[in-house]
Amino acid sequence: MAPYFIRNLIPRREKRVGTTPLVKVLRSLTWIQWAQYFSGWFAWTCDAIDFFAVSLSVSNLQTQFHKDTKSITTAITLTLLFRSLGAVLFGVISDRYGRKWPLVGNLVLVACLQLGGSFVQTFPQFLALRSLFGIGMGGIWGLAASTSLENLPVEARGIASGFLQQGYAFGYLIAAVINLYLVPSNSHGWRSLFWMASGLSFLAAFVRAILPESEFFVKAKLAEKAAGGPRKNKTKIFLRETKVMLQSHWKLCIYAVLLMTGFNFLSHGSQDLYPKYLTEGKLLSSHTATVATIIGNCGAISGGIFAGWLSQYIGRRLTIIIHVLWIGAFIPLWILPSKFGPLAAGAFFIQFGVQGAWGVIPIQLAEMSPPAFRATFPGVAYQLGNMISSASAQIEATGGENLRTFVTNNKGEREEVPDYAKVQGILIGCVAAFVVLITIIGPENHGSHFEKHKTAFEEGGGADEVAQDPSTMSEKGNPERSSSTGSTGEVDNDLPEKV
Template sequence: MSSSATDRKVETEHISAYSSDQDSLSVDDIFNEKPKLTLPVIKNYFATRLTTLFDLPVYHSDKAWYVLINPIPALREMSWRDWNYYGLGWCGWVLDAMDFFCVSVALPEIAVSLKSSVADITWGVTLVLMLRAIGAISFGLASDRFGRKKCYIVICILFIIVEIATGFVQNLEQFLGVRAIFGILMGSMLPVCMITAMESQPVRARGILSGLFSPAYCVGYIMALVWYKVFAPTYKEGEGWRSLFWFSGGLSIILIIWRMLVPESEEFLIMQEKKKKFKEQNKKNGLHKYFNTTIIQTLKTEWLLFIYLCIAYAGWNFTSHGTQDLYVTMLSNQFGVDLNKRTLIVALSNVGGLIGGACIGNVSEVLGRRLSAIIATIFCGAFVYPSFYDADKNWGAYVVLIGFMIASWGISSAYALELVNKAHRTLLIGLAYQIGNLISAGSATIQAQLGEKYPIPGAAPGVYDYGKVMCIFCGAIFAFMVVILVLGPEKFHRNLKMTPAGLGAKEELEEGLILDSSDKEGKK
């Protein structure tokens, strides 16, 4: 790292005090504290959810709100290496999303080429969703043990193989096989990319960088649409989708070369040394001689937080699937919107997501992560009714709705990173995200089945009132997310960096405002 990167001032933290004392300095640095589940602690925690929610970071800063919300000074703190890390993570997530949506944008053509139905081909999408957790576990553990760089390159190489193979499939069985492998890779790419992009960044830049990271998924969707239009007339008639997959695989070569030129992050190298030191301290204790003792420590300290993150990510995924999966079907089936207009609406909504993510990410630097996500979610609720009733006329409201929905999503990257421990960031965040995604994967099916119970009177057979179902479903999900975020913890601007093994923790890294505690002395 450059000297400017390593000498940054660590700013105020929101640290939860509801845990037991740490056993040692090394545990304190890379592991969270064990949850202390006594009745007084639990009662005090829930009693302080609203007070901590409105104890805003701007109250504890000597800067005015309009200074804190300005992302330019924060982005200027980033070194060229910081920009490389963020660019690698962001572009990897874009490519991951594009590869996923390559199937969605070409579903009818793939079905015809493989002599199958559209419903059969959609199983390829379902398999991807089902198997993502496997990738999150396998590559999450690998990334936290062997490094972000090695795993990033391996995943990209496997992407090339799978995408090229997808372009050569000749039947449904082959197609489902390669997409199942892609599902594992997709589950592994998100956490590796997120950690690569975010863990080394300046504290003040986290809000804007987090706000722009999740909407990279929207960019991937737009790229899939655009490149499909380009490659549709290539190769054989009706089989331009094969060229699309070959092209998508080729893009991974750029990322491999780029990643090879950028060294492993300093944070991982220090963490690796501290894990070795921790294992040496425990190698004489029974089974610790034979197993990875750091993962045992993580299971002891992170289980409660991990459950919360799974629930929170399930809610966020429900908001995404609930607002988007059946929307195009609703436009075409219920309102008769033509293909060109549907494409325009979806593209604009994704652009709205990019804008919303950037804006609310900055707002979180003033209001905190939880409150900012709650405000964005409440605005989503306000736009539910106009988005799904008379959707052919009120599609502008839907663009705003998606903007706020993805804005709430955007905060999740910084929020989760500041909560989990340093020893297994990739595993904890990636697995929580994918379990949440698996829980919410049935959103479209639930909405479709409920919608079929409400045929529109006087309309043609098979025309259903999907708008009513989506309105009720999304309203309930947004209310659920508000409750979950109100009840959740927050460690705003928590230090993500580590001092080298053997040097101990620096005093300034251990100080901060304890805003999740009734004790306001500002110490752990």
Template sequence: MTTADPNQRIERAEIEDTSLLAFYRDMNAPERRTFWACAAGWALDGMDFMIYPLVIGTIIALWKVDAASAGLAGTVTLLASAIGGWLGGHLSDHIGRVRTLQITIIWFSFFSLVCAVVQNFDQLLIARAVLGLGFGGEWAAGAVLMGEAIRPQYRGRAVGSVQSGWAVGWGLAVLSQAILFSLLPAETAWRWMFVIGALPALLVFYIRRSVTEPEIAAEARARHAETGSHPKLWEIFTFPMVKTTILASLMATGCQGGYYAVTFWVPQFLTKERHLSIVGSTGYLSTLIIGSFIGYLTGAWLADRIGRRNLFLIFSLGAMAVVLLYTQLPLTNEILWVLGFPLGFFASGYFSGIGAFLTELYPTRLRGSGQGFCYNFGRGIGALFPFLVGALSATTSLANAIAMFAVVAYALFFIAAFALPETRGRVLHAD
């Protein structure tokens, strides 16, 4: 079964060395610079996003907002990122992946600083929404950049290893929280968390000096400029790409909706329903993050070893099972601490295959637009889950609300992934 453009040449590269780090040993200097730039960008991106879920309890207490409203700030960030991702991806098809990456990093870093100085919740809501535009565009440009810069036999492992940077960023956010909330009063510490979220801006200096545009992207843009056949924003919704766009968007909705339902509210679940302090919950979140990091690396290896679709199917089922165990069984805190590892592992590891998979589904002329739209459409609809979990928690326990929305999301992820074609090893062309 295939939903890709029938005119697209499909060649597949044989995967010879199946070890996780084979891609890195075989990289040349420009490829390694691109790898580290994207990995650092994704880590800082993850740190910036995870800061808000970590300070949400403090904001609820200081500004007397309810859980649904607090979740709405997370939702509008992700909704805005859906628009930013589509526009950022389209922009990268026109002005280049590297230039778009720089613009979007500066954008969301600046608005993280704005979040640090807001004076009420309404201002924070607006700042997080505007920040989301850059947040979505950064992923679209960076993921396409990595997907095109890496050879097909290594693409799953390389892009997946970059994805593991999210767990590093999450860990940096938790570490920052533990330090700042230990040294400063809560009403000041949360603002300094957002100041730290502006650090990605420093990465732009490295990108400007060290990262070059992928050859096939530059060649495609030159060809379109010569012929006047620039890609249109809506072209991904025309035949024969529309079926791919719909299914990939549904898949992205499921995988991200489940992730956000879990990770956005777990810090509050630990403090509110398990009665842990902010600092006391750090160890539990650390186990979750370690599991997430190992999950990313394992998923990166499996994406090239067993294929993208099999990775998605296995991990979506695993995530459903562990979420139910974590939230529905009367476990002791000690067991919950151990169970954080498989929760992080299954709720994160499948992301390692997403970037490479979406890169391989689209021809080069539409890759930024297609990948940016599908992933960030999923991010936008998945953005409703933090709000809906918060709203439902007013009538049931937070644990039940998390479980309900996570299971629905992972089921959608499984079904959509099953309906899409396997793309492992697909060779990209400047078409």
């Protein structure tokens, strides 16, 4: 254990030989592959629009329901708490029945709940709708990531992961633009933002519905047919293979939840209360705060795409660590200034680091996951981390109420305000240190050909067996998950089972 830990203190550069150039790989993709990738990205983008509709509407919701900031952020906490339930439900359905229709149904459910949330009249009704909404939201990330990545060549998955994850930042950006221009210009106020979010989710469901099933599941169905037709006991097989997977990978499951707890604190701690931090802690106008949010999300999108590309060459963990250290370096610029220009610059650089590190997560979790459970495992790990970090906005709101400071307002007068800057700086600094540590000691399976393994409803899926591919079998007949040298060269030999 000691040599393993020491060996991972400095994540080594991946050695990649004989690879196909990225541009050539991208040119070789079919329109179906592009369309399926886009459908997953669009679904994740809509998830972000739906979620941040509340963050951007905190002040309007306070006026609507006559509640303080801490009470309104309860809606954010409840949404995050219930997302893990949705991840389990929709992840299991997807790994058992396929990627297409579970994602379509998931998006339709989210769209309906978002629409319902826009018509509530009381605060308890709003909290109830956002709790149910969390269940719907919980399934989208795992299904969207598996839909997008499993149909792409290995060489394209790094940059594809970065762009996919930035659907989250892009969704926040779209929500901020809607909030900036549409909400103030009509009599329905914050409800119009919810209506737009609901409509986009319905559109994402339609896009996925007109596309074919994932090639991974199509091949599994064809193999099943060639072997004598569908089996009647597939559900029993699925449950048995799930048990085998949990027995083999329980340490990996715990590690993945800890990793995603850190990442979700990093994300939600720097985003959920950010508009409120600018308006109450820095006394900026709502319009100016929204513009700063848009600038921050531009940094997030560029950071995520860059990190995804970089991770294909220097490895997943090293890329994450570099971007988290970047966050630490820019915390002072993020919290110390009082003018719009420096604050917007701080938002850009902080989100470049936050979403840069996040840009690696979809492919890191997909490669780390037991191959047959690529929808369930990443989705549940992600949402359990969300659940643990669900109180981040309330923690910051409570901290701001109890930790006060004085700033100079537009009239030149000293005014007492919540010290959200110090609260967020301390929280993000501690979380960044935790993420660096948990990333260093974790596994990496860079370049894994997870698409070659059996599905969760096939015997051997829980044991990570390769599907009809003798060339990847070891002498004992077991699949060599980490020996995918055909397209990526040498990969990390630190298997997840060593966690």
